[in-house]
Amino acid sequence: MPQFIDQLHRSISLPNPPKRIVSLVPSQTELLVDLGLRERIVGVTKFCIHPKGLKKEKTVIGGTKNFHFDKIDALNPDLIIGNKEENYQEGIERLAEKYPVWISDIYTLDDAYRMIGRIGELTDTSIKAKEVVSEIKEGLEKDFKFKGSAIYLIWKDPFIAVGSNTFIDSLLDKAGFKNLIPESRYPEIDLEQIVNLNPEFLLLSSEPYPFKESNVSFFQDRLPNSRILIVDGELFSWYGSRLKLSGKYFLSL
DSSP: OOEEEETTEEEESSSSOSSSEEOHHHHHHHHHHHHOOOOOOOOOHHTTTSTTTTHSSSSEHHHHSSSSHHHHHHOOOEEEEEEEEOOHHHHHHHHHHTTTTTEEEOOSSSHHHHHHHHHHTTTTTTTHHHHHHHHHHHHSSOOOOOOOEEEEEETTTTTTEEOOHHHHHHHHHHTTTOOOOOOOOBOOOHOOOOOOHSEEEEESSSSOOOOOOHHHHHHHHHHSEEEEEOHHHHHHHOOSSGGGHHHHHHHHH
């Protein structure tokens, strides 16, 4: 029986290409559709907003961190695809007792490329997966002009910034920003720290917290020498086929 290794070095067995897939991560749901697997997806999360209309066609199995196990059981999936950071360990372990569960773990673009390739192998869509990776590289594998120092916020009350050892940090670097937050992962940061760091750019993400123009005004009053931008969080954090759009977007910033 074919064995497949996920990005946590776990092994799963799939006797045949899967026909009933549950996706627990929005960016990977969109990838599955772009690999031509829309009809094989049976379950998605409430956050799987791309492509538009997909949620109406599929069973919504809860959020990324609170699965409705009864709904998943009713779907009888032959493959579940998740992610270490976006999902929760207890839920993944419970599902893995019953179903093949393949988990991604993404910190860099290379990790994303490997994930796309391996999902192509899992689902017998390797040729299409290689095309997706090639298209992403066409947009991103270039030298972007250095833009300046930056702080990237993903939450308000409290302010939470993007630090090192994250996928967003790797894309900030790719896009030409120097991240001023050295702490690992997603540290809480206060307004005084932001002001003292005096970034050339303060990037306010559109997700998970939906920063608005009123937030731009708030920060501009306190950081008169900084450029305050609301940025498309999906194009900095989604590690599936949406990356095809990121290169052009980074050029526009």
